Amino acid sequence: MTHPSRTGGQILVDALKIHGVDTAFGVPGESYLDVLDALHDSSIRFIINRQEGGAAFMAEAYGKMTGRPGICFVTRGPGATNASIGVHTAYQDSTPMILFIGQVGLDFMDREAFQEIDYRRMFGQMAKWVAQIDRADRIPEYIARAFQVATSGRPGPVVLALPEDMLVSMAETADARRYQPVQASPSAAQIGTLREMLAAAKNPLLLLGGGTWNAQACADVQRFAEANALPVACAFRFQDLLDNEHPNYVGDVGIGINPKLAARVKNADLLIAFGPRLGEMTTSGYSLIASPVPQQKLVHIHADAEELGSVYQADLMINSGAAQAAAMLAAMAPVNADAWRGTVAEAKADYAAWQQQPPIFKDGSAPLDLWQLVQQLQAAAPKDTIITNGAGNYATWAHRFFRYGGMRTQLAPTSGAMGYGVPAGVAAKIIDPQRTVVTFAGDGEYMMNGQELATAVQYKAGVIVIIFNNSMFGTIRMHQERDYPGRVSGTTLHNPDFAALAKAYGAHGEVVATTEEFAPAFARALEHTRTQSLPAVIELRYDGNLITPGATLETIKANALKAKG
Numbered sequence: 001m002t003h004p005s006r007t008g009g010q011i012l013v014d015a016l017k018i019h020g021v022d023t024a025f026g027v028p029g030e031s032y033l034d035v036l037d038a039l040h041d042s043s044i045r046f047i048i049n050r051q052e053g054g055a056a057f058m059a060e061a062y063g064k065m066t067g068r069p070g071i072c073f074v075t076r077g078p079g080a081t082n083a084s085i086g087v088h089t090a091y092q093d094s095t096p097m098i099l100f101i102g103q104v105g106l107d108f109m110d111r112e113a114f115q116e117i118d119y120r121r122m123f124g125q126m127a128k129w130v131a132q133i134d135r136a137d138r139i140p141e142y143i144a145r146a147f148q149v150a151t152s153g154r155p156g157p158v159v160l161a162l163p164e165d166m167l168v169s170m171a172e173t174a175d176a177r178r179y180q181p182v183q184a185s186p187s188a189a190q191i192g193t194l195r196e197m198l199a200a201a202k203n204p205l206l207l208l209g210g211g212t213w214n215a216q217a218c219a220d221v222q223r224f225a226e227a228n229a230l231p232v233a234c235a236f237r238f239q240d241l242l243d244n245e246h247p248n249y250v251g252d253v254g255i256g257i258n259p260k261l262a263a264r265v266k267n268a269d270l271l272i273a274f275g276p277r278l279g280e281m282t283t284s285g286y287s288l289i290a291s292p293v294p295q296q297k298l299v300h301i302h303a304d305a306e307e308l309g310s311v312y313q314a315d316l317m318i319n320s321g322a323a324q325a326a327a328m329l330a331a332m333a334p335v336n337a338d339a340w341r342g343t344v345a346e347a348k349a350d351y352a353a354w355q356q357q358p359p360i361f362k363d364g365s366a367p368l369d370l371w372q373l374v375q376q377l378q379a380a381a382p383k384d385t386i387i388t389n390g391a392g393n394y395a396t397w398a399h400r401f402f403r404y405g406g407m408r409t410q411l412a413p414t415s416g417a418m419g420y421g422v423p424a425g426v427a428a429k430i431i432d433p434q435r436t437v438v439t440f441a442g443d444g445e446y447m448m449n450g451q452e453l454a455t456a457v458q459y460k461a462g463v464i465v466i467i468f469n470n471s472m473f474g475t476i477r478m479h480q481e482r483d484y485p486g487r488v489s490g491t492t493l494h495n496p497d498f499a500a501l502a503k504a505y506g507a508h509g510e511v512v513a514t515t516e517e518f519a520p521a522f523a524r525a526l527e528h529t530r531t532q533s534l535p536a537v538i539e540l541r542y543d544g545n546l547i548t549p550g551a552t553l554e555t556i557k558a559n560a561l562k563a564k565g
Contacts, residue, residue, distance in 0.1 A: 002172055002173060002174045003172065003173065003174065003175065004172065005170045005171065006170065006172075007038070007136070007167065007168055007169070007170060008034065008139060008162075008166050008167040008169055008171065009032070009033075009034030009035040009036075009037060009038040009167045009168070010034070010038040011139045011140065011171065011173060012035055012038070012100075012143065012162070012167070013035060013038035013039055013042050013044065014038075014175060015139060015140050015143040015144070015175060015176065016044060016071065016143065017042065017043065017044065018175055018176065018177070018178055019143065019144070019147050019178055019179055021044055021068075021071055022044060022045060023044065023045045023046075023062065023071070023430070023431070024039070024044055024047065024059075024071040025046075025049055025055040025056075025058040025059045025062070025071065025427070026046065026047070026049060026052075026055050026072055026073030026074055026100075027048070027049050027051065027052050027055055027073075027074055027075070027079060028073075028075075029073075029074065029102050030075070030102075030164075031075045031076045031103060031104070031162075031164050032073060032075065032102035032162055032164070032167060033167075034167040034168050035073065035100070035102075035162070047427075047430060047459060048455070048458070049423075049452060049455055050451040050454050050455060051082060051449065051452075052072075052078075052079045052080075052082035052083040053082045053083065053085050053086065053419060053448075053449060054419075054422075054423040054449045054451065054452040055072050055073075055074065055083065055086070055423075056072050056074070056083040056085060056086020056087060056089075056097075056099065057085070057086045057089065057419065057420050057423035057424055057427075057449065058086075058423045058424070058427035058430075058452075058455075059071055059086060059090075059097050059427075060086045060089050060090045060093070060095050060097050060413075060420075060424075061411050061420075061423065061424035061427040061428060061431075062427055062431060063095040063097045064095050064408070064424075065408055065411065065427075065428060065431050065432070066431065067096070067151075067155075067212075067213075067214055068096065068151070069096040069097055069098045069146075069147055069150045069151060069158075070095070070096070070097045070098070071097075071098055071100070072086065072097065072098070072099045072100065073100045073102075074099065074100070074102070075101070075102045076101060076102050076103050076104060077116065079102070080099075080101045080117060080119065080122070081117075081122075083099055083101075084122070084123070084126065085419070086099070086157075087099055087123060087126050087127055087157045087159065088126050088415055088417070089413045089415040089417045090156060090157035091126055091127060091128075091156050091157055091415075092413075092414055092415035093413060093415055094154050094156060094210055094211030094212075094277075094303075095155060095156065095157070096150040096151045096155040096156065096211075097150060097156070097157040098146050098147070098157070098158045098159075098160065099127075099157060099158070099159045100160050100162055101160070101161050102164060102167075103116075103119070103132065103161040103162055103164065104116045104163065104164065105163055105164045105165035105166075106163045106165055107165065109163070119132065119159055119161045120132070123159045126157070127156065127157045127159045128149050128150065128156040128158055129146070129158045129159075130158070130159040130161075131146075131159075131160055131161070132160070132161040132163065133160060133161070133163070133166060134166060135166065135171070136166055136169045136170070136171035136173070137171040137173040138173075139171075139173070140173060140174065140175050140176040141176060142160060143160075143176065144176035144177070144179055146158040147179035148179045148180075148181070148182070151179065151181035152181050152182040152183065153182070153183065153303050153304050153305075154210075154211060154212075154302070154303045154304035154307065155212060155303075183320065183321025183323070183324055184303070184305070184319045184320050184321065184324070185320050185321070185324035185328070186301070186318045186320045186324065186325050186328050190316065190318050191328050191332055193316055194272070194316060194318075194329075194332075195332055195333070195335060197270055197297060197299065197316065198270060198272075198335050199336065200270075201269050201270035201297070201339070201340070202269055202339045202340060203267060203268050203269045203270070203339075203340055203343065204230060204231075204269065204270040204271070204272065204340060205230070205231055205233060205264055205265060205268040205270070206221075206224075206225055206230045206231065206232045206233070206272045206274060207232075207233050207234070207235060207273045207274065207276060207282075208232060208233070208234050208235065208238060208241040208275055208276070209234060209235025209236070209238040209273075209274075209275045209276030209277075209282065210235070210238070210274075210275030210276045210277065210303065210322070211275070211303065211322075212303050212321040212322040212323065213241060213275065213322045213323070213407070214322075215407050216323060216326075216327075217323040217326040217327075218241055218242065218326075218406065218407045220323075220326035220327050220329065220330035221241070221242070221274065221322075221326040221329065221330070222242060222246065222248075224326065224329040224330050224332065225242075226248060227332075227334040228334050228335055229248075229337035229340065229341045229344055230248060230272075230344070231248060231250045231264070231340075231344045231348075232246075232248045232249055232250060233249075233250050233251055233252065233253045233261060233265070234249075234251075234252050234253070235252070235253055235254065235275075235282040236252065236253065236255065236276075236282045236414055237254065237399075237410065237412040237413070237414045238252075238275075238410075238414075239252045239399065239404045239410050240404040240405070240406060240407055240408060240409045241275075241407065243404075243405055244404050244405070245403055245405075247344065247345075247348060248344055249351070250264070250344070250347035250348055250350070251347075251350075251351040251354065252399060252400075253265060253282055253288070254281050255281055255396075256396055256399070256548070256549075256550075257284060258350060258351065260347075260350040261347070261350065261351070261354075262284065262288060264343075264347060265288045265289070265296075266288055266295075266296075268296050269296060269297060270296065270297045270298075270299070271289070271294070271296045271297070271298050272299045272301070273298065273299065273301065273302075273314075274301045274322070274325065274326075275301060275302065276302075277302070277307055278300070278311060278312055279414075281416075289312060291311055291312055292312060292313045293312075293313050294312055294313075294314070297315045298312060298314040298315055298316075299314060299315065299316045299317075299318070300312060300314035300316070300317050300318070301318040301320055301325050302317075302319065302320075303319070303320065303321050303322070305319040354400070355401055357369075357371045357372075358371060358549040360546055361546075366542070366543060366546060367513060367514045367515070367542070367543075368512065368513060368514055368515055368518075368540060368542040368543075370468075370540075370546065371397070371401060371549070372515045372518075373397070373515065373518050373540070374397055374398070374401040374402055375401075376518055376519045376522065377402070377438065377518075377522060380519065380523065381436055381438065381526075382435075382436050383405040383406075384406075384409060384435055384436075385405065385409060385436040385437070385438060386409055386410070386411060386425075386428045386432075386435055386437045387402060387404065387409065387410055387411070387412075387438055387439075387440065388411040388412065388420070388421050388422075388424040388425040388428060388437065388438070388439045388440070389411075389412050389439065389440040389441065389445075390413060390417060390418050390419055390421040390422075390424075390441065390445045390448075391413065391417060391420070391445065391475070392418065392442035392444065392445050392468075392473075393442070393474045393475045393478060393547055393548055394440060394442040394445070394468035394470075394474065395440060395442075396549060397440070397468075397549070398440045399412075401549075411425075411428055412424075418442075418444065418445050418448050419448030419449040421439045421441045421445055421446075421465075422441055422446060422450055422452050422453065422463075422465060423449050423452045423455075425438070425439035425456075425465065426453075426455055426456045426459075426461050426463055426535075428463070429456070429461035429462060429463045429535075430459055430461045433461070433462075433533075436464070436526065436529075437462075437463045437464065438463070438464045438465075438466065439464065439466065440466055440468070441465055441466065441468065442467070442468050442470075442473075442474060443467060443468065443469040443470065443471065443472075443493055443495050443498075444472075444473045444474075444493060446465070446498070447495075450501075453502065453505045453507055453535055453537070454505055456507070456534075456535040457505050457506040457507055457534060460533040460534060461533075461535060462529030462530065462532070462533050462534055462535055462536070463529070463535045463536075464522070464529055464535070464536045464537075464538065465502075465536070465537045466537075466538050466540060467498050467537060467538070467539045467540060468540050468542070469498060469539055469540055469541050470542060470543070470544030470546075470547075471493050471494070471495060471544055472493055472544050473493065474544065474547055476490075476491050477491040477544075477547070477553065478547050478548070478553065478556060481553050481560060482556050482559075482560050485556075485557045485558075485560040485561045485564070486557060486561070497511075498511075498537055498539040499511045499537060499538075501537075502535075502536070505535075506534065507534055507535040507536060507537055508524070508525060508529075508532075508534065508535070508536035508537065509536070509537045509538075509539070510524065510536075510537070510538050510539070511538075511541060512538055512539065512540050512541070513540075513541045513542070518538075518540075522538065524536075525537075
C-alpha cells in the first residue's frame, strides 16, 4: 500500500520498524536531522554515544548478541571515518550490521563539499555492500536489500549514505515487507559423505566458529558431538559455542593455543571445521593446517561459498549456514566411535591441566595473582555472565582461564580491534539488562573508548569494567623486548586514576592491588550494578613484568639477548 506523502527520514524510520529494529546507536549530526526527528515519535530506542567508534562497536556487539543487524547512525566525514573501525570488525567477525551515514546534499555532490567523502570508495573492501540513496521513494527498497545482504550467507556490514536533501524531500511510496535471511543447506549426499569420512577416521576433531549461529544450532551441534564422541574445540574468540564445562569441550584454537591441543589439530586424521574461516589466528599463522592442501582430511562447512576453497582445498566443502548444517548433523545416524572415544577424556584432561595456575604465580611473590582473580570471578559470576574484551595480552587471562557458559557469553573481536571491550560491554547490558556483564580492558584499551562509560551511566547500564593497569601497551612491549631487547620505545603509558575517573562519570570505582582485595571489590561492584543499575570500574594495579601466563618480560628480554649473543 502506498502511504501519504512522508519525508525521507520518516520513510527510513518506518522501514526500520518493519524490519524489527528496536535499538539504534549513534552520534547525532546535522546531516541526518530528519531521521532524528522521525525517531522522536518512534518506538526505536536511540542510544546516544560519545564517539562514533564506540557507537559502531556497540552496533556490532548488538549484531553478535542478537543475530539481527546492529544499526548505527553517524554524520558525514569525521563521523564516518570514526565509525569505520566498527565496520571493519563486523566484516572480519561476520557480524550483521548496517551503518547509516549522513551525506552532503545532492546539489553539492562531487565538489568536495564540507566533509564530503565517496563512501563507495571508502568502504568498498570493508563491507558487503555500499550504496547511496538518492531518491526518497526508493528508501524501502534499499533498506530491505540492506537487511537481506547483511544477514544472508556470511553475515556482514552494509553501509548506506543518506544525502541531506533526500532525507527532507517528500515522497509517496509503499513500504517493503520484512526481510527473510537466506542460508544454504547441505545436501543429503554431502551429509552422507561426511558420515562415511567420520566412520573411516581414527582421530577426528570438531572445530566450531564463525557466524550464523543461534541457540538451537549450538544445541544441535552438541547433540552431534555427543552422539559421535567427538572432541570439540572452538576457534579464536568463538569459545561460547559450546559450554566450556561440557565433557566434549577441549579448548580454544587461537592465540596462545595449548601446545597439546595444537598437536591434536595437526595430528587429526579428520578435521571438521564447522563455521570458521580458518584464518591466521585460528591456524596459528597457517601452520596448524597446511595450505593449500591440508595434511588432515578436511571437511569445511561455511556460510559463504566464496570462502570455501579460497585458502584451503578441503576434501569436502559444504556451503551452509550453521543452523541448517547443525540440524542435519544432529539427525545423522551416529557412527561407531570406539576408535577415538577415549581421546575425549584425554583432551579434556589436557584442557584442565592448561587451566591450572601458571608457574609465574606459584611462588606467591606477586601481590596480585591474575589467575586467582579469574578463579574468584568465575566463582562469583552467574553462569550466563557475558565477558567482553578488546585486544591485548590482558585478554589471555579471560580466554585461557575463564570457562564460558555457552551461546553468547563471549563478545570479543576476531579483528583484533582495541577499544572494543567497553562499548561491547555497555551494549550487552543495554540489550540484556538482567544478565551480568563483565568487561576485561587493558589500560591502553580502556583509554580508546572509555568515554562510553558516560553512555553506560546515562542509560543505567550496569556493566562491570575490570581495567588491567600495567602502565604500558603490553602486547607491543612483549614483541619489542623479544625483537629489540632493552630498547623500550613508544610503549610506556602514564595513566589517570581510573577509579577516580569512574567516580567522576557517576560510576562506582575501586583500586585493587592485592589478590585478597579482589573478591570483596568484585562483590561490591556486583551489588552496585544490581541495586543502582550503574556501571562499576575495578582498576587492577600490578607488575607489568607479568606479561603473559607463560613468560615475564624479563625472561623474554633475557632470552632475546642470549639469542643475539
